[in-house]
Amino acid sequence: MSHIPIALTVASNDPTGGSGVIADIKTFHNLNVFGMAAITNLTAQNSQGIHEILEIPPEFLEEQLSSIFSDAIPYAMKSGMVPSADMVDIIKKYIKGYDIPFVMDPFIFSKEGKRIIDTGLQNKLATTLLPYASVVTPNIKETEAMTGIDIKDESDIKTAANIFLKEIGVKSVLINDSQMTGKACDYLYTRTKEVKLSGPIIKSKNLRGVGSTFSAVITAELAKGQDLESAFRKAKMFVTKAIENGFDIGKGNGPISHFIEL
Ligand SMILES: Nc1ncnc2c1ncn2[C@@H]1O[C@H](COP(=O)(O)OP(=O)(O)OP(=O)(O)O)[C@@H](O)[C@H]1O
Numbered sequence: 001m002s003h004i005p006i007a008l009t010v011a012s013n014d015p016t017g018g019s020g021v022i023a024d025i026k027t028f029h030n031l032n033v034f035g036m037a038a039i040t041n042l043t044a045q046n047s048q049g050i051h052e053i054l055e056i057p058p059e060f061l062e063e064q065l066s067s068i069f070s071d072a073i074p075y076a077m078k079s080g081m082v083p084s085a086d087m088v089d090i091i092k093k094y095i096k097g098y099d100i101p102f103v104m105d106p107f108i109f110s111k112e113g114k115r116i117i118d119t120g121l122q123n124k125l126a127t128t129l130l131p132y133a134s135v136v137t138p139n140i141k142e143t144e145a146m147t148g149i150d151i152k153d154e155s156d157i158k159t160a161a162n163i164f165l166k167e168i169g170v171k172s173v174l175i176n177d178s179q180m181t182g183k184a185c186d187y188l189y190t191r192t193k194e195v196k197l198s199g200p201i202i203k204s205k206n207l208r209g210v211g212s213t214f215s216a217v218i219t220a221e222l223a224k225g226q227d228l229e230s231a232f233r234k235a236k237m238f239v240t241k242a243i244e245n246g247f248d249i250g251k252g253n254g255p256i257s258h259f260i261e262l
């Protein structure tokens with residue numbers, strides 16, 4: 001194959017390979033997209049939680065991005081864990097400068113509910129990066145934190161989505177209620193349409209990487225030139241199968257599978 005779309009993830013490393021950039025690269029590979037990764041953080045984590053986080057110096061993120069973009073421009077990019085205001089500004093510079101599809105997967109709370117970034121940085125992400133995002137993929141807790149809406153049902157999700165679109169200025173938002181109800185309904189809101197995809201909740205403790213993988217599928221599909229709604233449908237199918245085929249690796253919560261065939 002001489003020509004291949006490139007997707008870039010700007011995120012953090014999970015040494016056990018369940019989430020973060022390793023999950024992103026596995027997803028890009030599965031979808032026949034060439035994956036690149038610029039690292040923001042190193043984490044020490046495993047199936048039982050995040051233990052330590054070591055921030056890469058912001059100027060070294062700049063070095064990584066400048067090496068990538070001066071050589072081959074990715075077709076789409078996503079961001080995950082962004083640990084400092086300086087890094088937010090660096091990422092904004094590249095998104096503004098190159099105008100490629102940008103999927104923002106904010107990482108504000110860990111799976112265990114622990115706050116990962118403070119509210120100052122959360123606000124900086126919202127005001128500086130979100131207006132440049134093609135789509136944002138927060139989970140319910142992140143949606144509540146960024147919009148101030150207490151989410152109890154579908155109408156609250158719609159209210160929060162409207163804040164993302166009309167007040168924060170994001171082009172589109174993807175929110176799901178899997179952490180709230182017995183279903184796994186995902187909602188896409190853009191300025192012109194709403195799409196709801198319903199699916200059953202799969203009972204599994206092996207859910208590590210589900211958020212990273214969902215946003216990585218969207219990024220890979222946008223890199224291929226697919227529209228956002230098709231990318232959303234593919235991401236939903238991908239994570240559903242990936243959860244169904246998850247692995248019992250480690251003593252706690254294992255990872256989803258990236259070996260799936262759609
Ligand atoms: N138990 C489950 N059964 C079926 N689908 C699920 C389940 N858990 C999550 N999903 C689906 O996985 C996708 C990602 O979910 P979600 O955004 O909540 O993950 P997350 O890890 O909390 O995300 P984040 O990276 O933003 O923290 C969504 O499509 C959601 O519906």
Ligand SMILES: Cc1ncc(COP(=O)(O)O)c(N)n1
Pocket residue numbers: 011012013014019020021023043080081107111207208209210211212213
């Ligand atoms: C390095 C890193 N990035 C992201 C996540 C979120 O996990 P998930 O992909 O399961 O939402 C994580 N735990 N660690």
